[in-house]
Amino acid sequence: MATMESLIGLVNRIQRACTVLGDYGGDSALPTLWEALPSVAVVGGQSSGKSSVLESIVGRDFLPRGSGIVTRRPLVLQLHKTEPGLQEYAEFLHLPKKKFTDFSIVRKEIQEETDRVTGKSKQISPVPIHLSIYSPNVVNLTLIDLPGITKVAVEGQPESVVLEIETMVRSYIEKPNCLILAITPANQDLATSDAVKLSREVDPTGERTFGVLTKLDLMDKGTNALDILEGRSYPLQHPWVGIVNRSQADINKNVDMIAARRREHEFFATSPDYGHLATKMGSEYLAKLLSKHLESIIKSRIPGITSLINRSIDELESELDHLGRPVAVDAGAQLYTILELCRSFDRIFKEHLDGGRPGGDRIYGVFDNQLPAALRKLPFDRHLSPQNVRKVVSEADGYQPHLIAPEQGYRRLIDSALNYFRGPAEASVDAVHFVLKELVRRSIGETQELKRFPTLQSEIAAAANEALERFRDDSKKTTMRLVEMESSYLTVDFFRKLPQDMERVGNPTAPSAADRYTEGHFRRIGSNVSSYVGMVSETLKNTIPKAVVHCQVKEAKRSLLDHFYAQLGKKEVLNSCFLPHHRHFFLSID
Numbered sequence: 001m002a003t004m005e006s007l008i009g010l011v012n013r014i015q016r017a018c019t020v021l022g023d024y025g026g027d028s029a030l031p032t033l034w035e036a037l038p039s040v041a042v043v044g045g046q047s048s049g050k051s052s053v054l055e056s057i058v059g060r061d062f063l064p065r066g067s068g069i070v071t072r073r074p075l076v077l078q079l080h081k082t083e084p085g086l087q088e089y090a091e092f093l094h095l096p097k098k099k100f101t102d103f104s105i106v107r108k109e110i111q112e113e114t115d116r117v118t119g120k121s122k123q124i125s126p127v128p129i130h131l132s133i134y135s136p137n138v139v140n141l142t143l144i145d146l147p148g149i150t151k152v153a154v155e156g157q158p159e160s161v162v163l164e165i166e167t168m169v170r171s172y173i174e175k176p177n178c179l180i181l182a183i184t185p186a187n188q189d190l191a192t193s194d195a196v197k198l199s200r201e202v203d204p205t206g207e208r209t210f211g212v213l214t215k216l217d218l219m220d221k222g223t224n225a226l227d228i229l230e231g232r233s234y235p236l237q238h239p240w241v242g243i244v245n246r247s248q249a250d251i252n253k254n255v256d257m258i259a260a261r262r263r264e265h266e267f268f269a270t271s272p273d274y275g276h277l278a279t280k281m282g283s284e285y286l287a288k289l290l291s292k293h294l295e296s297i298i299k300s301r302i303p304g305i306t307s308l309i310n311r312s313i314d315e316l317e318s319e320l321d322h323l324g325r326p327v328a329v330d331a332g333a334q335l336y337t338i339l340e341l342c343r344s345f346d347r348i349f350k351e352h353l354d355g356g357r358p359g360g361d362r363i364y365g366v367f368d369n370q371l372p373a374a375l376r377k378l379p380f381d382r383h384l385s386p387q388n389v390r391k392v393v394s395e396a397d398g399y400q401p402h403l404i405a406p407e408q409g410y411r412r413l414i415d416s417a418l419n420y421f422r423g424p425a426e427a428s429v430d431a432v433h434f435v436l437k438e439l440v441r442r443s444i445g446e447t448q449e450l451k452r453f454p455t456l457q458s459e460i461a462a463a464a465n466e467a468l469e470r471f472r473d474d475s476k477k478t479t480m481r482l483v484e485m486e487s488s489y490l491t492v493d494f495f496r497k498l499p500q501d502m503e504r505v506g507n508p509t510a511p512s513a514a515d516r517y518t519e520g521h522f523r524r525i526g527s528n529v530s531s532y533v534g535m536v537s538e539t540l541k542n543t544i545p546k547a548v549v550h551c552q553v554k555e556a557k558r559s560l561l562d563h564f565y566a567q568l569g570k571k572e573v574l575n576s577c578f579l580p581h582h583r584h585f586f587l588s589i590d
């Protein structure tokens with residue numbers, strides 16, 4: 001028995017933990033731990049005697065009283081049995097460590113805490129108040145007091161309150177693990193009992209409903225409730241329990257609870273109608289009955305609760321695996337972890353480039369489409385038009401026009417044409433740079449292990465982007481050098497192979513000397529330069545990608561985080577710490 005009591009105590013503690021975590025079996029679409037644990041909800045119409053039953057189970061006056069809807073928030077009441085002789089006290093979850101020994105203050109606090117959430121406007125709220133009572137005179141039990149079911153809204157309440165209360169009450173008692181303490185006054189027709197009606201709806205077999213008949217002492221003379229108490233008129237799986245609470249007059253006269261219990265006991269023991277049921281009647285018996293039943297339920301539910309907890313543990317474990325395990329606190333282990341994380345990122349980045357993941361192909365797209373298209377678009381037609389050729393050649397000739405071939409004119413035309421290649425070369429470098437940057441961004445996003453370390457994420461991103469900038473600078477220098485090299489030394493052979501104007505002298509098809517300065521002459525020069533520039537364009541179309549891959553892509557694969565590693569190695573990792581509640585890793589390098 002002692003172990004079972006501690007088991008209920010354990011369940012109570014789990015319920016408290018659930019409430020702290022916001023899990024009170026509310027609207028959550030997921031199965032919650034709360035719902036796996038049994039509890040007892042007190043349900044009944046207004047003034048049916050709910051507060052009185054609760055108080056006599058506890059053996060204390062502590063619930064707010066008044067007309068209209070007094071209970072406007074669910075009250076989760078946990079009873080904890082303490083060693084005999086110890087002082088009774090109450091504790092609210094919202095006021096931890098504050099012990100209430102004066103139960104009239106408990107009542108006041110319930111009222112005030114209700115108002116804190118609902119305002120004084122008689123509104124209702126489904127957020128429960130959590131109250132624990134520690135006393136040698138109680139059994140371990142969790143009771144939930146719900147607002148009294150009503151048929152009419154009182155002044156200051158919207159009409160909807162009637163339905164709201166019913167919905168809230170139903171939301172508690174429809175849970176399969178909730179035992180229902182259905183309170184009905186004996187001086188009222190059972191058929192009109194709200195408690196019976198609602199509990200029948202949510203528990204048609206009656207296996208988790210405990211029928212409680214209050215106000216037996218107020219029945220008309222000559223009538224009794226034996227038909228109900230003996231289970232004939234409304235049979236439930238569990239026997240009905242009759243109760244005699246204090247009357248309003250008793251309350252007014254401050255009849256204490258112990259005396260009230262004694263009087264209740266006498267009522268049954270001496271009653272000609274109920275004498276034979278005396279041992280199974282009264283609030284004390286009800287409390288024991290509930291506690292015993294709760295024990296048997298917990299016993300039968302242990303496998304279910306265990307599997308729920310285990311399932312949750314498994315889910316958490318796999319989530320933890322997914323997020324990554326905690327990192328050791330010492331700097332060495334942290335450094336190791338950072339390197340591991342960097343490597344994971346680097347692996348994914350390389351996969352993007354090498355084709356395991358998408359994106360690397362966009363680099364080839366730059367070489368295959370963007371660069372050739374840019375080269376094709378260069379304005380050589382305009383630059384090598386006969387008019388411009390004439391202009392450039394004449395300028396180069398100066399006062400003495402060229403005699404055979406305009407060597408200087410050719411050189412100037414070629415030089416200025418080659419200058420145009422700088423644009424596409426630079427654009428290719430930039431285009432590849434942006435592809436690489438995008439791949440860094442994607443790779444960081446895809447490195448699952450990095451997800452919980454946002455600071456490290458941005459440090460890696462910054463380091464990688466900085467490296468990419470360096471590679472871009474280098475790549476630009478190299479490609480510009482390729483273009484400059486083309487200007488530095490022209491392919492002599494190309495010109496040697498050209499049919500020379502001179503050679504055509506005497507040839508009837510060759511233009512005469514008089515022709516030399518005509519448009520055809522300049523067109524020919526333009527076309528010669530154009531085919532030379534075309535040849536250079538072909539060369540650069542091949543060499544620019546080589547330079548870009550060499551300087552940017554290969555370097556990114558080889559040494560993207562080298563600087564970062566060097567920094568890590570050189571300088572100590574200072575102030576590296578975890579904030580466990582955020583599971584964030586803060587890295588600062590000074």
Ligand SMILES: Nc1nc2c(ncn2[C@@H]2O[C@H](COP(=O)(O)OP(=O)(O)OP(=O)(O)O)[C@@H](O)[C@H]2O)c(=O)[nH]1
Pocket residue numbers: 044045046047048049050051052053065066067068069070071147148214215216217218243244245246247248249251
């Ligand atoms: N004579 C007698 N009076 C009772 C009994 N049970 C309750 N009462 C009286 O009935 C009135 C209402 O009882 P409560 O316990 O406040 O009922 P309740 O269901 O909590 O009411 P609300 O909180 O207003 O919904 C009080 O004046 C009680 O003294 C009983 O068994 N016998």
